[in-house]
Amino acid sequence: MKPKFLVVFLKELTDNLRDRRAMVLLLFMVLLYPVMYGFLLNSLITRAGKPEREGIELVVIGGAQAPTLMAQLKQKNVIIRESGPMTEQAVTDLLHEHTVVAVLKLDKHFAEHYQAMRPARVELWFDSASENNAKQRELEDVLRDYSSGIASGRLLAHGVSPTTGLPIKVQRYDTGTNASRSATFLGALLGMLFLPVFICCMSCAVDSTAGERERRSLEVLLAQPASALELVVGKWLAASTLSLVGVTLELVLTHAVLRWLPLEELGMSWRLSGLDLALLCLVTIPLALLAAGLQVALAMNAKSFKEAQSTLSFVTLLPMVPAMAVPMLGLTTASWMYLVPVLSNLTLLRELAKGQDVGWLPFAMTFFSALLLALLSVAVASRRMQSERYVLSV
Incomplete structure (x- = not known):
């Protein structure tokens, strides 16, 4: 017999995959950034040699x-x-x-x-x-x-x-590598790679919570022999799956584009290996779980479907904050950055792109910091589903 949360997970995932328009739109959002990224860099390379x-x-x-x-x-x-x-x-x-x-x-x-x-x-x-x-x-x-x-x-x-007329002659030596220059130049743009983490799970999170409540199908679901935690976990994992697939596909496509472009003409290079990419995708799993858990919890606290959509639209802007704040503030890489979700993933990506040996600790900090917050979000959502006020939209 299948676990009850797995039944809910398969049901929610199947319902979302049947919505072809939503899936095509998500696929377009995932493909859009790598294509624009490649087009922009290719234009810079073309203009540099023109x-x-x-x-x-x-x-x-x-x-x-x-x-x-x-x-x-x-x-x-x-x-x-x-x-x-x-x-x-x-x-x-x-x-x-x-x-x-x-x-x-x-x-x-x-x-x-x-x-x-x-x-x-x-x-x-x-x-x-x-x-x-x-x-x-x-x-x-x-x-x-x-x-x-x-x-x-x-x-x-x-x-x-x-x-x-030249009493002092300055001899300049640049110890920066192509990889470090590329990571600095591409750092602000790379932060947008994690935007699909919050976009791809939004429709599933809203539809499986506020949407079911407005369609009056939530009462039928709560009448089933399954606990509130099992229901929330099933919905959470369904939204997380869409989020994880979207961001993984975007990371792989962007990596392929950067490996294909002749960045050497701009004095840069892309040092991210296949193993680094796999590890980066691995530590992105808790970020997908956090994004889905946060959106499920917020959507359950909304009184209507439209309110949930409006609230979650602001959540999707979270990946843009560290992407803009770090270059503007001129922050250097520090250990505390690996404890902040999204910022930790961005920092880890930049360090790997430089060809740095970051060790296992940043990977562990990035993984568990997001995972703990994701579990906390699920606990809050589970407690909310047990409340009659949630069922009655109060």
């Missing part, structure tokens, strides 16, 4: 006065278009067409000032509202290098070492 592939379109006015500068620009894959004198309005209109990255204007007295060793003015016109910020910075770097080269040559011509 200047090298396409070159930089530059309009130059008076370029004949500085042949060495023109040669240096061409060496940096800058496509030069010579032009005659242009008014300010003409330059502005040209840049607003977004056909060129910038316009370089050399003063008409550039050659005279250059020969007299006076500052020769160069104007760089660009549109900061365009999507060519990376190309603009490359042009500025070329002009800066050209100016530094001229200054060094003039100092040498006068018997002065160019290093005289």
